[in-house]
Amino acid sequence: MRKRDLILFLLCAAAAALVVVTLRSRFEGARTALCSDVPCAHFNARMAAIESAIRDKGSAPTYLAIGDSITELADLPPLCGYEPINAGIGWATVETFETQARRLADLADPKFVIVALGTNNALRNKEDDFKDRMTALIASLAKWPVIVVPLPLGPRVTDAGKLNAVIAELPAIRARPLRTTETTEDGIHLAAASYVEWKKTIADAVPKSICP
Secondary structure (H helix, E strand, C coil): CCCHHHHHHHHHHHHHHCCCHHHHHHHHHHHHHHHHCCCCCHHHHHHHHHHHHHHHCCCCCEEEEEEEEEHHHHCCEECCCEEEEEEECCCCCCCCCCCCHHHHHHHCCCCCCCCCCCCHHHHHCCCCCHHHHHHHHHHHHHCEEEEEECCCCCCEEEHHHHHHHHHHHCEEECCCCCCCCEECCCCEEEHHHHHHHHHHHHHHHEEECCCC
């Protein structure tokens, strides 16, 4: 290779590398802007895992479950013949999914969508615009049946009742609230027995009309 050709090759390689770095930086910057309510490392890791699960599902009929750490930690069962795509993200609030809910649903093309959000809104005193944000989120998912799950009560989730009263008025199918709630030592997350009932309330809320 002549010296001039070598220099040209190196310049092209450097330019290509710069483009890759620039695009990666913009991509990471866009994701950082989306994770104001969630530690960015966790947000990025969970979003990558969710997108991977969507890609891997193939043609299998699915439902999409959007939520916070209570959803993320749940061993979600098949419902009405549909396999779960667990899109729970620890620390998430309603704001976390204002744009992501519709994007993930478009990618997954589920039969229906579960929305289980609000615990972190309650913990961070973000109740004032909860109704407006939840209404907008549900409206963004108008292509699919949406089932909203009430907040589990817990010693630290003191405003759960207030937000559940808002959920009861939302234009969506609603799971019933838990009759009693056993939490782990943190006073927020569900103990095993309450997880069983939590999942049953969701299963019971799925309309028979959307079952195969």
